[in-house]
Amino acid sequence: MIQTKRNILLNPGPATTTDTVKNAMVVPDICPRELEFGELTLSVRNDLIKAAYGEKNHTCVMLTSSGTGGVEACLTSVVPHNKKVLILNNGAYGERMQKICDAYNVGHIDYNQKWGLALDLKEVEKFFKAHQGEISHVAFIHHETTVGILNPMSAISTLAQKYRVETIVDAMSSFAGMMIDVEKDNIHYLVSSSNKCIQGMAGISFVIANLKSLLKTKEIKARNFYFNLLENHLYLEKNKQFLFTPPVQTLYALRQAITEYFEEGPEQRFARYSSMYEIMKKRVLELGFTFLVEEKDHAKLLTAIMDPKSPNYSFNEMHDFLFERGFTIYPGKVGDVNTFRLSNIGAIYPQDIEDFLKVFEEYLRVKKII
């Protein structure tokens, strides 16, 4: 097995991967039209459905793209031409959904909340009520990675059921990092990608879709081609092959990542991620920092931390200091509020966070920021 230098990625994905996932990509060349690859494809698809507890009523459409491709595929494939999607926006990824709809002329109604704040469900319900009959779907981000907020999936889904609309959830940075049950929460489309909490390589997005809902989209005149969800699904069903060339080696890595996910166990993975958040939170608060998002709304997968007031502070300098020592952190600007972000997802462990905190503190002391 090839062993690589271990970098601790505290950016919100692509996340750190294990050496076994990296090595899974070193395979003999294979044509993806071969049956052997078809079996691998179906096993990955079925296990993604299983990871979302969707075996009863859901399928999964995998696409060759980053996560945004999956969101784009979903929004442009499922909203009928004579209906609109209600988009709940409290961060950059909610806003991105609106931009995708604009680009393709998908009708949308926007509920905009200030970034960093929780959605106001009373306000949200007013939108459902005011646009009853006009909207067919509600779309929102589960873990809004811009700030680290967890939007209340079950409560929004309950509203969606009350007003008879289907749900589209961007769970890019929460799927496999916390328990998501598409059946229990009545989620029609759940989108994620291969390189975040599932701990695989970048290159595959996937949409876990309620099969009945997906089949109904046959009636919608296509606005897209490569990203048509139903066409991609039907082709795989019929031929055991991706409709277009898949990222072959990335799929082998994803197979291994999913195996490691089930070996670790969903609850244990969430417990590991949460314990890293708790370690980080305790020390960072002791050092005098404040967090942007209130604890009650926090997903505990990523933390937006207010920049220190000291004139000696520079994000780029801090980034470089940490990077040279094996830790990658991420900037984050929310309106006129400057933050930096620390994620605790991927193949990293409590000891990595302890090690990071020592180096972080060293930087702060060297620079006389604390």
Ligand SMILES: Cc1ncc(COP(=O)(O)O)c(C=O)c1O
């Ligand atoms: C919630 C959310 N949605 C969408 C995306 C976009 O994913 P990608 O950069 O893979 O296209 C991200 C990326 O971090 C994300 O966190």
